[in-house]
Amino acid sequence: MSELAGKGCAVIVPFDERQPLKDIEKSIIKKYRKHLWSKFIKAIRDYKLVEEGDKIAVAISGGKDSIIMAKMFQELKRHGQVNFEVEFIAMDPGYHKDIRQLLIDNCEYLDIPIHLFDSRIFEIADEIAKDYPCYMCARMRRGALYAKAEELGCNKLALGHHYDDVIETTMMNLLCAGNFKTMLPKLNSTNFDGIQIIRPLYYIREEQIIKFIQNSGIWPLNCACMVAAKKTGNKRYEIKELIKSLEPNFKDVEKSIFKAAQNVNIDSVLGWQQDGVKHSFLEKYDEI
Numbered sequence: 001m002s003e004l005a006g007k008g009c010a011v012i013v014p015f016d017e018r019q020p021l022k023d024i025e026k027s028i029i030k031k032y033r034k035h036l037w038s039k040f041i042k043a044i045r046d047y048k049l050v051e052e053g054d055k056i057a058v059a060i061s062g063g064k065d066s067i068i069m070a071k072m073f074q075e076l077k078r079h080g081q082v083n084f085e086v087e088f089i090a091m092d093p094g095y096h097k098d099i100r101q102l103l104i105d106n107c108e109y110l111d112i113p114i115h116l117f118d119s120r121i122f123e124i125a126d127e128i129a130k131d132y133p134c135y136m137c138a139r140m141r142r143g144a145l146y147a148k149a150e151e152l153g154c155n156k157l158a159l160g161h162h163y164d165d166v167i168e169t170t171m172m173n174l175l176c177a178g179n180f181k182t183m184l185p186k187l188n189s190t191n192f193d194g195i196q197i198i199r200p201l202y203y204i205r206e207e208q209i210i211k212f213i214q215n216s217g218i219w220p221l222n223c224a225c226m227v228a229a230k231k232t233g234n235k236r237y238e239i240k241e242l243i244k245s246l247e248p249n250f251k252d253v254e255k256s257i258f259k260a261a262q263n264v265n266i267d268s269v270l271g272w273q274q275d276g277v278k279h280s281f282l283e284k285y286d287e288i
C-alpha cells in the first residue's frame with residue numbers, strides 16, 4: 001500500500017488561487033446556476049430527494065463531487081422552502097496523512113463542518129481481497145457510511161454520484177456484466193432499515209463540476225486510493241473513454257444512454273428481475 005493514485009485517475013489542478021468563500025458560494029447560484037444549481041434543484045424536485053423533516057447525512061470524501069454537493073446543500077438550507085437538517089460525514093478509510101490533512105483544510109476553508117471518523121477499510125480490503133479489492137472496499141465503505149448516518153439519527157444518506165457516473169454505470173453493466181441496470185437517484189437500504197440513499201447530482205455533468213472546482217481554486221482529493229493503485233485495470237475509466245470516443249459519430253449519445261433507462265420497453269425484453277425474482281417474456285404466453 002504505497003501508491004497514492006490509481007491508473008486512470010484524472011488529477012484536477014486549480015486554475016488560480018483559492019477564491020474567497022463568499023465568492024465561491026455566490027457563484028453556485030449565479031455563475032453556475034444553469035449547470036449546477038438548477039440541475040441540483042430539478043433532481044431534488046423530480047425524485048423528491050429532500051422532504052420536510054428529513055435529516056440528511058451528506059457523505060464527503062473530499063473529492064470534487066462531494067465538495068460541490070456539500071456546498072449546494074448549504075445553499076438549499078439558506079434559500080430553500082423545505083425544512084430539513086443536514087450532517088456532513090467523512091470517513092477516513094486509511095488515507096495518507098497528507099491527504100487526510102487536505103480533506104480537513106478544504107472543509108475548514110469551505111466552512112463544511114464534518115464529522116470525521118476512522119475505519120480500517122483500506123487495510124482490510126488489501127488483506128482479504130488482494131487481487132480485486134475495489135468491490136470489497138466499496139461495500140465496506142457503504143456500510144460504514146450507513147452506520148454513521150444511523151448513529152446520527154439520519155433518514156437519508158446523500159452520495160455525490162453525477163450524470164456521468166450514471167451513464168458509465170449503465171454502460172459497464174451492459175458491456176461487462178451482461179445486464180441492463182442503472183444507478184437510481186433514490187433507493188432504500190436493504191441492510192439499514194429506514195435509511196434511503198439519495199443522489200442529488202443525478203443531472204449534473206462532471207465537466208461542470210470540474211470547471212467549478214478549478215475556478216474556485218480548490219485542490220480536491222483526487223484519487224486517494226492506497227490499495228488498488230496500479231493493481232487493477234480501471235474499467236470505469238475505459239468506459240468513460242469509450243463513451244467519449246462515440247460522441248463525434250453518434251449525436252447525443254450520452255443523452256441516449258441516460259434516457260434508455262427511462263424508456264425500457266418491457267414488451268420487448270426477454271427477461272427481467274423484480275424483487276430478486278426472475279421473469280421471462282414467455283410468462284405472457286403461459287397466462288393465455
Ligand SMILES: Nc1ncnc2c1ncn2[C@@H]1O[C@H](COP(=O)(O)OP(=O)(O)OP(=O)(O)O)[C@@H](O)[C@H]1O
Pocket residue numbers: 058059060061062063064065066067089090091092093141145158159160161
Ligand atoms: N471516505 C468517504 N467518506 C465519506 N463519503 C464518501 C467517502 N468515499 C466516498 N464517499 C461518498 O460516495 C460518493 C461516491 O464515491 P466515489 O469514490 O465513487 O466518488 P467520486 O466520483 O470520486 O466522488 P468524489 O469526487 O465526491 O470523491 C462520494 O461522492 C461521496 O458522497
